[in-house]
Amino acid sequence: MTEDARDEVDRLVAAWRAERPDLDVEPLQVLSRVSRLAKHLDRARRAAFAEHDLEPWEFDVLTALRRAGKPYELSPGALLRATLVTSGTMTNRIDRLAQAGLVRRRPDPEDRRGVLVSLTETGLARVDAAFADLLRRERELLSGLGGADQRALASLLRTLLAPFDSPL
Amino acid sequence: MTEDARDEVDRLVAAWRAERPDLDVEPLQVLSRVSRLAKHLDRARRAAFAEHDLEPWEFDVLTALRRAGKPYELSPGALLRATLVTSGTMTNRIDRLAQAGLVRRRPDPEDRRGVLVSLTETGLARVDAAFADLLRRERELLSGLGGADQRALASLLRTLLAPFDSPL
DNA sequence: GTGTACTGTCTTGACATCGAGATATCTCTC
DNA sequence: GAGAGATATCTCGATGTCAAGACAGTACAC
Structure with missing residues (x-):
């Protein structure tokens, strides 16, 4: 974390660290962001569809x-x-x-x-x-990332999803 | 896409390419995975919480x-x-x-x-x-990724979330 | 201090979802 | 070919959510 562009999740993680310094809350850095992004994506979808009833x-x-x-x-x-x-x-x-x-x-x-x-x-x-x-x-929504970054992101997510795809 | 580990989303994208070759469906590579991962994460959360009523x-x-x-x-x-x-x-x-x-x-x-x-x-x-x-x-759930990959993923997601955090 | 706009919380009604179970049909084994 | 188990779909009741609006209280300007 040499980043200092703090977002909501960075603040959330910092709050947990203050309250529970005994726990490793690193997983939240990824998974809270996944949840939050999914929520925003839902809204964007809803808005897009509303125009088509x-x-x-x-x-x-x-x-x-x-x-x-x-x-x-x-x-x-x-x-x-x-x-x-x-x-x-x-x-x-x-x-x-x-x-x-x-x-x-x-x-x-x-x-x-x-x-x-x-x-x-x-x-x-x-x-x-x-x-x-x-x-x-x-x-x-993805315009903040270049093509290479988007592909990198897709690839990382694919790795995380892999365990769910086969046995499903 | 030098990867050839195809997952559900790769199949979904391939299906769209076959049906609508006129559209650029690359965004799905990232955002469909975000949605799906969020859904699986919800289940994991539900299971974890159920043990504590x-x-x-x-x-x-x-x-x-x-x-x-x-x-x-x-x-x-x-x-x-x-x-x-x-x-x-x-x-x-x-x-x-x-x-x-x-x-x-x-x-x-x-x-x-x-x-x-x-x-x-x-x-x-x-x-x-x-x-x-x-x-x-x-x-x-994150064990498929090394520490560096997790940090990279967190950072990419932070970039995507940035536009939502400030105006909220 | 009085009026206007704002804020914080709660109420209500509609709605999509889930889970469990009901019913009908198919499949496989013997 | 009969029975057991699997599969496909639907029904029903309970539940959590949202959106819109009601209501009480606050803040600020004049």
Whole structure:
């Protein structure tokens, strides 16, 4: 820490050091910042989507379908794995998206337990517009870092995420 | 990207490139990982706190008080600024923490609109134990990175957070 | 000191989420 | 081909959060 650009987290760490000098609070330097940045990112996302009349949760589902490529169709199970929510939540989300005319539900012809969810025309247009907007904002959020730094950051984060990806 | 250790996000980015080759999706390399890591971190926190019969939201409030130092007392307003929740949420949290015997409320003698919230003995003991546990788990979560890498990561994240800290 | 704007806290109603469990269907083994 | 266990989806109740607004008290100018 030869840095002296103190931010909220530096202050938080300093406060802990004063109160609990017996503990090694270094992990907070990384992980508190991850949490806080995620929170700010959530706000940026919310703002970007609001302009396209989408809630973050709607966007989550729609992008999962969009990424799947034509015919933009996935099962609820695949969607909940992609979005890391519970099945009850996904049922609820699909209900409301269908009601809003952004997705369609149909029985899976191969498995009578199953259902397939697909984007409507409207849903496709909406998600594409919102995604372009989101990227614009994310790029701006990252503008404080050069390309090399961004790649370094991505690489460090990838290392931290590795243990979660395989067993999941 | 000389790395070839592909993770979930690499796959996500590849999927977007296939579907939308016209868009520059590089920002996702950093920001999707931040979101995902934050989500995993939430789970780790929840697990750590569960062993001490605390919910994450309880811990948030208790640590803010703990960090303040003796007499471990803050106003609801100070608490909501420290935890980034709304005032309605904070009222609700304090209610339940008081009911659980972890904090105490008393009128602010200096300002009759105001209230002061302080840790009880039980609250203090509980938060100290949970915090030590949390640090253990966070350290483990970071064990994939050497000390220098952790500091580099912290520094890059600090740069990204800088724009949010000042105007807040 | 009186009026206006501000601050601090709490109330209320709507809402998305989770977890547990219900139901139907599939799969695999014997 | 029958039964056990796994899988896919949905239902339901409880909960934590937010946003907007109510209300009491303070600060400051004139």
